[in-house]
Amino acid sequence: MSAHPPSAATLRRLERASGAIATRAVARMDDDLPWFRMLPADQRSWVGLVAQAGIASLVEWCRHPGRPPRLTGEVFGAAPRELVRVMPLKHTVDLVKLTAEVMDDHVESVAEPGDVDALRVAVLQYSREVAFATAHVYASFAENRGAWDARLEALVVDALVRGERSEELPGRAAALGWADTSPVTVLVGAAPDVGDAHAAVRRAARSQSCEVMVGVHADQLVVVLGGAEDVGAAADRVAEEFGPGPVVLGPVVDRLSAAGGSAAAALAGWRAARAWPGAPRPVRADALLPERALDGDPLARAALTERVVRPLRGAGGGVLETVRAVLAGGGNLEASARALFVHPNTVRYRLRRATELTGQVATDPRGAWTLQVALVLADLDGGRSLWH
Missing domain, CATH: 1.10.10.2840 (PucR C-terminal helix-turn-helix domain)
Incomplete structure (x- = not known):
């Protein structure tokens, strides 16, 4: 804060003007940020509420100099998790910057005589504090979301392996971004003895522009691939990250909800593949029909x-x-x-x-x-x- 914080009268005037300033800030976002105009109405409404809450938080910050902004409770208000999910960090920083500019434009009309410079410095310092705090919120959310996604991914893969027809599967898959992903197929093979199989498979899938989910069940590595333009090429690349032995590619299906059949075929093929020592790697589950049938499938x-x-x-x-x-x-x-x-x-x-x-x-x-x-x-x- 500056040596002379804004007076109590200025802060009261700023509080009264917060609604109008937030409305103006949202209008500026609509004019200056093309991506903001593409947001659904509910998300645009969240941004307006957050902008108004940010101004109120500025007032509290000025009344208690040196206290860091309570970003989650005061600034993001009712929608912190939703905003972080739908809006990347860069966009949020753009919103903070633009809101600060709008507040700065209103400093002279809001500040009491002699408070203009003090309020302008407070707005500048506060906007910097919010930008740093925003980055911290995103980092914390990313860590928590990563752990949550890993658990959710494990549940989806486990359901496919077990052949469950859970009504929750489509919702879980949608939360992982698999709502409309097609085509989908499942790879099964031995888990590697060393290294992080999850990370290696993800890198391989990304190199083929694929969506991917990974699960380890006992000594089996189960990989669900989605959205590959060339399923064969993607499977060949991902198969390099499996452990020794056969890797079996299940039939290609058009949606994740049908991938249980692909997983069942791939698992049955993997159990029977030892009867065909010369099988290619990966080998399609349908190419192992004789061995699978003799194995009791x-x-x-x-x-x-x-x-x-x-x-x-x-x-x-x-x-x-x-x-x-x-x-x-x-x-x-x-x-x-x-x-x-x-x-x-x-x-x-x-x-x-x-x-x-x-x-x-x-x-x-x-x-x-x-x-x-x-x-x-x-x-x-x-x-x-x-x-x-």
Whole structure:
């Protein structure tokens, strides 16, 4: 404070003028700050209340020189948390600066004779104090918000891993900025033995312009990726941050509320991936359907029936019989043709048709394995789900 603080009469006049000054400050914000004009009406109203509370706090500060501004209780008033959430620090500092300028413009009309310089110095010093205090509030909020977000993120990831259909999930996800994020997929692998897995995964996801949530469950690292332009490239980069062993990529879904299925498939794939030592990293959960089905995953077994067995059965024209013959003959087309009493070109045509229907190539080792497992499981079912 200056050597001669504003008189009590000046402070009373400032109190009476606080409403008009705050209204003028908000009008200046609307004129000078393009981003302020884009705020919703309720947030603009908060700013007006805060501006008026700031002027009242200035009066109290002048009455008690040397006391730091009580920013949270006096200045931000009823909406500290909301303002910090929706407004970055730079914007808040702009608001403080502009409000101080408006108060300075009113000094001569408010101050009693002989108090002009004292009030102007008080406004300048107070605005500096508020700017410093604002930075402290934002820093404290960021620390608290970081801890809260970490807990909320853990709850969301845990719900996806457990397959819960909680009504609270959309709200929790929205609080983390995932309201409209799409597409979404889940990666599962081993947690790294050293380092901060959360931080490393976040850096990797940011490098791919992705939203991300991370959870560690026992020895599993579960990563939810959202908004990737190239899901494959993003998964490849993030997979580098997992521990040794397979990393499984769940199916891509269009929203977070559907990501429980992606997580279930990725987790089932991770449990079964040891049966395919040569799997790529990351490997898609759908590429592990044979291993998942043999490991007892009913969703994988149903998927093989729907994607492989039913299309082959419905194709007619000897397609299913030809696939069986080629599998039994180890991929030898000529031997298969002789066994079926058809020309080798007929075998080739039917195999192309089978590939179109199932996406699997009977003469490729991996495709042959997938077809073989699907057909064997269907046979073991006794045809109950297939023929009826």
